[in-house]
Amino acid sequence: MSLHLHEAWVETRSSPVFGVALTLVGYQLGRVAWRRAGRNPLLNPVLIAVVTIALVMWACDIDYDTYFRGGAVIALLLGPATVALAVPMHRELEVLRQAAVPVVAGVLAGSGVAVVVAVVVTRGLGGDVELARSMAPKSTTTPVSIALSQTIGGLPALTAVLTILAGIIGAVIGPALLTALHVRDPRVRGLAVGVASHGIGTSQMLHEGRTQGAFAGLAMALTALATSVWAPLLVPWLT
C-alpha cells in the first residue's frame, strides 16, 4: 500500500461534492451566527458564508473555477427560486389594488433614479464601465440583480455583494433616516425601504409593523420588475 496523501487530497478538493459541502457549511455557519446575534442585519448569513468560503479556499489553495464545479450545482436553483418569488407577490396583489397609483409611481421613480444615480456616481468618480454596470441593478432582490448584471454586462459576483450591502444599509439606517425625513405613513416607509433595500430591508420592516412589511415586500417584487425594464434600457445609454 502506498500513501499518496497529497494527490488524494488534491483530487478530493476538486470534486463538485467539495464545493457543494463547502457552500452548505458556510451558509449554515452564517445562519447560526445570525440567529445567535438576535437576527442582527449586520451579520448577514450570505456575507458570513462568502467570507468563510473565501478563507477556506485561500487556506486550502482552491481557485474559484474549482470551487464553482460544486457551487454551480447550488447556483442552478437560483432560477426556479426567482420564479418562486411570484407566490409571495401574488399574495400582495390585494394590497396593491388599494394603493395602486402611489405604489406604482413610487416604485417606478425610485428604481429608475437608483439605476441612474448608481451609474452616474460610479462613473463620475472614476469607476470603469464594468463597475458602473455591476452597480446599476443592486436595488433589486439578489437573484434578479445577478441575472440583470449578466444581461447588461456587469460582474455578477460584484453585483451580488453590492446588492447584499445595499440591503444591510437599508435594514440598519433606513428606518431612522425615514424618521429624520419626517416620513410617517407606514405604507410609504415600507415602500421606500423595499425599493432601496429589497428582501433584507423587508425583513427589517416586518419588525416595524405588518403594513410596513407588506408594502416593503410588494415594493421588492415590483422593483425587480421595474429595474428589469429600467436597467437594460438606461444602462447602455448612460455608460
Place this chain on the structure above:
Amino acid sequence: MIVGLLVLLACQLAGEFVVRLIGVPLPGPVAGMVILLVFLTLREPAVGSRTVRAAEVLLRHLQLFFVPAGVGVVQYLSLIAASAVPLVAGLFLSWFAALATTAAVAGVLAAASARRRSVPR
C-alpha cells in the same frame, strides 16, 4: 413537491424561451416569474397547493442559492480595492436616492388621494 418543482422549472424555461424569441434584454427567470404570477392570478391556487409548497421550500433558503455567485467576488478583490471610492459613493448615494425618491413620490400621491377621498361630494 416534484410536480410543484416542475411547474417552477417550466415557467423558467418558458421565460427563457420568450425573452430569446422576442429579443428583450430581460433575465429568463424574471420573465418566468411574471408567467407564474399570471398563472396564479388566472387559477387561484389553494393555500397548500403543490406549486405553492415547492415555492415556499425554495424561498425558505433563497439566500443559500446566491452564495456561490457572491464567492466570485474573490476574483475581483484588487479591482474593488483600486475602485473603493466610486464603489462606496455609488452604493450609498444611489441607495439614498432610491429611498428618498420613493418616499417623496409615494408620499405626495398617497396624501393627495387621501385628500380627494375626504372631500364631501
